[in-house]
Amino acid sequence: MISIKHLSKTFHNPDGSTLTVLKDVNCDIEKGEVISIIGPSGTGKSTLLRAINMLEPPTSGEIWVDGENIMAKGYHLDKMRRKMGMVFQSFNLFEHLSVLENITYAPVRLLKISESQAKEEAMELLKKVGLSQKADVFPDSLSGGQKQRVAIARALAMHPEVILFDEPTSALDPTMVGEVLSVMRQLAKEGLTMLIVTHEMRFARDISTRIFFMNEGIIYEDGTPEQIFEHPVHSATKAFVNRIQKLVYQIDNEDFDYLQIHTGLNQFCLKYNLSDKARTGYEIIQEMLFRHLKNVRPLTFRITYAELAGETALDFMVEGITESPLPHNEATQQLRSRVKDIIEEPTSRGFRIKILL
C-alpha cells in the first residue's frame, strides 16, 4: 500500500548549517498492518511520518502510495491526503468550530456528503470515542485527552485507508494517556491500518503487528514486537528496549545526606509516573538504612526502573562480602510481606540485596 525507497530529508537552518534527519529509509507497509515506530529522540520518527503525507517534503527518494509516486511533479497531494488521516501530537483541532463541526467540516466539503449524513456519522464516531456529550462545545473547553479523541474521530470521518499517529499521547497529562490509547487499541482491533510514532513501549508491544526501531536516520531494525522486544539483533535496539532508569547513591558513613535521597526518590517517582511506589519506597529505604543495614558501611544504594518490564527495584550493594548482610529475624520477615520480592545474591565484587516494589 505504501512503499518508501531511499528516502532522505535534510533541513537547512537559517544560519547556513544543515541537519540530515532521515538518511536512507526503506520500507513497505501493507493494508491492515499496525506499525509502531520507536527509537531515541531526534532520530527522525516524526519527520518520517510527516514526509509520508508530504507535510515535510523529503529531499530525495520515492514514496509510492497505491502504486502512484506521490513525489512526482503535478501529483495532487490533496487527493492522496484524503485517504491518509493524521493525528497530531498537539491535536490541532479547529478552534473556531464546535466539536461536531470539526468532524463534519472535511467530509461535507471533500467527500460531498450531505450535512445531515455527515452529522449522523460524526455522532456515531463521537459515541465510539466516548464523547457524544461534547458534540456542541468548542475545543477550548475540552481536556487534552478529549481533544485527542475528537482529533481521532475527525480523521476517521474521512474514511481513510491509513491513519498516521504522530506521538498522540506525548502532549497529554499522564492521567489522560489511557483514554486515548484505549481508543487506538479499539481501532487496531477493527483492522485499521495504522502507523504510530510513540514512546509508550508497552502499548507498542501490545497492539502492533510490526515495530520499526529507528536510529540515526534509518530503520535500524524492523520486526514483530516479539523479535524487537525479546530478541533484538542489534545492540542499539537492545539498549533501547530494555531502557532502565537509575538513581545511584554512595553511602560511606553515618553523615550521609538522607534528605537528598528522599528528594531524589520523589523526583524520580514523579518523572516516571511511579507515585504509587513513592511511599513504600521511602519507608523501606529508611528501614533498611537505619535499621537492618545500620552497621553495614560503605554501601551503594540504587533505585532502578525498567520501563518495559514495569519493574521498580531498590538495590543495596556491599563490596567485599560473600554472605547476605540482611539479618533473618521477625522484622525482616515482616519486610518481605510488604514488597513483591527480596532477592539476595552474591555478585562478582560482593553481595546485592534487590528489593522489588
Add this chain to the structure above:
Amino acid sequence: MTKSIFRLFFCIALLAACLSSCSGDGKGQMEIKSEEDLSGLTISTSAGNYYDSKYSQREDITLFRVNSESDGAEAVRQGIADVFVTDEVGLPAEIRKQLGIKLAFIGQESFDVAFALQKGNDALREDLDRFLTEIKADGTLDAIISHWLEGTPAPEYPAPASAPKSGTLHCTTAMNMEPTCFLGEGDEWFGFDADILKRFAAWSGRDFEMHFQDLGSAIIALNTGKCDIVNACLYITEERQKSVDFSVPYYECHPGYFVLDKGKSARLSLGERLKMNLITEGRWKLIVNGLLETIKITLLAIILGTILGTGVCAMLRSRRKWMRSAARLYGAFIQGIPTLVLLLIMFYVVLAKSGLSGTVVAIISFALCFAWSAGSIFDSAISSVPKGQTEAGLSLGFTPLKTFTGIVFPQALRKGLPLYAGECVALLKSTSIVGYIAIQDLTRASDLIRSRTFDALIPLLIVTVLYFVLAWLIRLVLNLFLKK
C-alpha cells in the same frame, strides 16, 4: 450599546465642564492708549502677519501667535493675551459686543492692502492691475468698500472686458471674517475682498472659485500653482515681496488694538449660541457637507487601503526575501513620516501636476498610510493562527488555498478585526488634517463657523460628538460583520 452611549455623554459633560470653567474674565482692566502702553504685555496676533514680525523684535512684549482672528480674540477673552492686534476693521461690532472686547486705540501706521499673486505671473497681475485701476478711477471701489463697511447700496457689476479670458479664477483666502472676506449663506463668499475678486472674475470672463486655508498653506498653494490669487487683507511688505508679487493696492488699513472690555461680555444663552452657530446663514449645511466629505474620504481610503494592505500582507508573507524587504521598507517610510507631511508632499509635489482634486489626493494619501497598518495587522493575525491548523487542514485533504480560506482566514479574522477597527477609527480621526489642502471636511467646517461666530465651544462640541458617533458606527458595522 447603552454603555457606549453613557460613555459619550460622559465625554461631552467633561468637555463642557472643562470649557466653561476656563472662560474666565482675564486680567484686570487696562488703560492702553498708545504703543508705549504695550510694554510688558502679551499680544495675540495671527502667525506670519506684519504684527508678528514687528512685535517679535520687541523684547518687552510676549507674542501669542494664533491661526485665525477668532483664536486671537478668544485668547484675549480667556486672559491668555492682554491685547489682540489686527486690522482696525477686523472685528465686527457685533462680535466685539458678544466677546466683551473693545477697540483700545487705532495705530498710527497705515498699510496698503493688495492681492498676492505667484511670482512671475505677470499676465494675470497686469490684468488685475488694469481692473483695479479702472474701478478706482470710476469710484466703484469706494462704493464697494463703503457697501461692506457702512451698508450703502452695492454698485453694479462691471461689463465683461473687450477680450474675455476663459477658465476659472482660483482664489484662496486666509481670512474668514466680516467685513473683509467671509463664508456666508449658501456656501458663498462675501466681504469686500471677495466682492472685488468676484467682479474681477466677471469682468475678465472667468468663473470664480474661493477656498479657505491658513496663510502659510495658502502661500504654498500659490507658489505651487494650486491657486491664482491669495487674499487676506494682505499688507504689502518688503519681506513678502520677496516670495510673492502684489497687485496695486485697493485699500488702506490701520492696525486696531483690542482689549477686554471688563464686565461687558454679553452672556448668550445656550439656545442663542446654538442658533448662531447652526441656524444663522444655514451654517448647519457646512457641518453636513463637512461630515459627508469626512465620511467619503474615510470610507474610500479604508477600501483602497484595505486592497493595498492585502498586497502589503502578501509581500510580508512572500517567500522571496526582496519582497519582504520591500514591504518593510515601505512600512518604515510610512511610519517615519507624519501623515500631514505626507499629505502635503502628495498634494504639492508628487501629484501636483496630476490634476487630481484635493479629495482624491487625500484618499490616496490616507490609503497609503492605511495600507501599511492594515497589511501588518493582516500579517500578524495570520501568523497568530498556529501552523498546526494549516497542517490539520492539509492532512484532511484540503488544497493549500482552501485550507487558508476555510480554516486559517476565519480564525485570523477574529483576531485581527478588533485591531483593524481601531485602525479605521484612527484613520477617521487623522482625516481632520485635510483642511491643510483646502478640503472642507468636518473639522474645517467647525473652523469656518468658529471664525465667524467666535464661539469656541459649540462648533468643537458638535464635531466632537459627530466624530465620536462615526467612530462608534465603524466599530458597530465591523462587529456585525464579525458576528456574521
